[in-house]
Every structure is written in C-alpha cells, then in structure tokens.
Amino acid sequence: MTVKIQSRIINHSIPLRLCMNPSRYFALIPAAGVGARIGADIPKQYMQLAGEPMLMHVLDTFAEASAISHVYVVVSADDGYIADLMAAAPHLQGRVTVLFDGGPNRRDSVLNGLQAIREQAGDDDWVLVHDAARPGLTCALIERLIVALRDDAVGGLLALPVVDTLKRSDKNTQDARVAQTVARAELWAAQTPQMFRYGLLVRALTLAAAVTDEASAVEQLGLQPRLVEGSPRNFKVTLPHDVALAEMFLKEE
Numbered sequence: 032m033t034v035k036i037q038s039r040i041i042n043h044s045i046p047l048r049l050c051m052n053p054s055r056y057f058a059l060i061p062a063a064g065v066g067a068r069i070g071a072d073i074p075k076q077y078m079q080l081a082g083e084p085m086l087m088h089v090l091d092t093f094a095e096a097s098a099i100s101h102v103y104v105v106v107s108a109d110d111g112y113i114a115d116l117m118a119a120a121p122h123l124q125g126r127v128t129v130l131f132d133g134g135p136n137r138r139d140s141v142l143n144g145l146q147a148i149r150e151q152a153g154d155d156d157w158v159l160v161h162d163a164a165r166p167g168l169t170c171a172l173i174e175r176l177i178v179a180l181r182d183d184a185v186g187g188l189l190a191l192p193v194v195d196t197l198k199r200s201d202k203n204t205q206d207a208r209v210a211q212t213v214a215r216a217e218l219w220a221a222q223t224p225q226m227f228r229y230g231l232l233v234r235a236l237t238l239a240a241a242v243t244d245e246a247s248a249v250e251q252l253g254l255q256p257r258l259v260e261g262s263p264r265n266f267k268v269t270l271p272h273d274v275a276l277a278e279m280f281l282k283e284e
C-alpha cells in the first residue's frame with residue numbers, strides 16, 4: 032500500500048556541473064526497522080538526537096541537497112510516527128514522499144520502495160539508498176558520491192577503509208578467542224548512500240535474497256561497485272552507546 036502524503040515531484044536547480052548528466056537523482060530512505068539492538072521504547076529512527084528525530088536529520092540533509100530531485104522514505108505499513116514528524120516539518124512538503132511499504136527486512140523495504148516509485152523513476156535515473164539510522168550524513172558527502180559516480184557504468188557506495196587490526200573469533204559468545212587475524216589491506220566498512228541506477232538496482236535486488244546492502248546484490252550480478260571514501264560521522268546508530276556519539280557529531284554542525 033502506498034499512501035502519498037505529498038506526490039508532487041519538483042525539480043530543484045541542479046548545479047551546472049551535474050547538469051551534464053540528464054539523469055535525475057532520487058533518495059530512498061529505508062526507515063521501516065524496529066531498532067531491536069538499541070533497545071529503545073520507540074523505533075530508533077524516531078529517537079531524539081540533538082533536538083530532532085534521527086530520521087528528520089536525514090530528511091533535512093537530502094532536502095537541502097540541490098542535486099536530489101525527490102526524497103522517498105519507506106516506513107512500515109503500521110508506522111504511527113511519520114505523520115506527526117511530517118506535520119512538524121512544513122519545509123519538507125513537496126520534497127519528501129512517504130511510502131508505507133516497509134518489509135520484513137531491509138532488502139524487502141528497499142525493493143518495495145523502488146517498485147512503489149516505478150512511475151516516477153526511469154531506469155537510468157540514479158537512486159541513492161541511505162539508512163535512516165545514519166543521521167551524520169552531510170550534503171558534502173552526498174555531492175562527493177554523486178560527482179564520483181555520475182559517469183560510472185556500475186555505481187557504488189560510501190565506505191571507510193578499515194584502520195584497526197581485525198580478528199576473526201572462534202565463536203560468537205562472551206568467551207570468544209582469536210581464531211585468526213584478517214588482513215585489512217583491502218577491507219572497507221560499507222556505509223550509505225549506496226548509489227545505483229534504478230533499473231539495475233531493481234533487477235539486482237529482485238534476484239538477490241539475503242543481502243544486507245544494495246552493493247551485495249549488484250555484486251551478485253558480477254559487477255564491481257566503486258568505493259568512495261565516506262566519513263566516521265556517517266556511522267550507523269545501532270547500539271545504545273551510539274546515541275551519544277551521534278549527538279556529538281550532530282552538535283558539531
């Protein structure tokens with residue numbers, strides 16, 4: 032079911048350097064999770080961070096990004112929070128459309144959302160899929176990703192090169208011990224947005240089942256997404272101790 036709170040798509044002025052490429056750039060925000068690992072009494076995307084709901088930081092950033100034609104946010108069918116959030120954000124009217132198409136996992140929420148906008152997006156349009164749980168994203172990071180990928184044949188994602196020495200454990204319990212040290216030379220930690228053309232992304236996610244990000248589905252087609260350096264502030268708020276760290280970054284702005 033798709034209930035569009037605002038369905039107008041307005042084309043914002045796109046910087047000249049991006050006008051060379053006629054494809055549009057859509058944002059799609061999966062925000063239909065429950066935040067089980069953080070253990071809050073509301074879905075974590077609605078937790079207050081630096082005075083605003085986590086999701087509002089993400090919507091504001093994409094709404095401010097002039098290259099983004101429109102923002103779609105995918106919430107669960109029974110979401111009881113988004114209407115109040117949007118009512119308190121008149122500046123997002125006409126810039127953000129809510130899709131009540133969340134699925135049982137992130138991949139399903141993203142694919143459902145993509146299918147819900149098939150009348151709006153063309154196969155060659157770019158879609159930037161970004162976690163509602165990464166509120167530290169900035170317009171500069173969005174532009175870095177678009178400039179790096181707008182002429183790319185595959186697409187790609189923001190990611191951070193791993194700087195710690197990595198250990199693989201012998202088991203996943205408190206008494207775990209090192210089984211091996213993993214060479215970190217070519218290891219990156221995937222962030223979002225992950226940016227792919229609409230047609231490719233729908234095909235990849237339709238064929239891939241248990242993937243935790245969009246790039247994995249594209250890789251399963253035998254393609255190699257481009258890695259674009261992200262930022263530590265763009266980390267995913269997942270566990271209770273992440274809240275204070277996220278607020279620190281958000282208060283920096």
Ligand SMILES: Nc1ccn([C@@H]2O[C@H](COP(=O)(O)OP(=O)(O)OP(=O)(O)O)[C@@H](O)[C@H]2O)c(=O)n1
Nearest residue numbers: 061062063064065066067068135136140163164
């Ligand atoms: N069925 C789902 C599950 C997750 N997400 C979204 O995917 C993003 C990243 O997922 P994660 O950090 O795992 O969020 P949750 O699934 O809510 O967290 P948890 O795994 O702790 O329940 C979040 O913005 C979340 O809202 C979604 O749209 N639909």
Ligand SMILES: C[C@](O)(CO)[C@H](O)COP(=O)(O)O
Nearest residue numbers: 137162221222223243244267
């Ligand atoms: C998409 C992602 O944020 C890239 O690191 C990550 O895979 C999401 O995983 P989650 O388990 O849905 O939080």
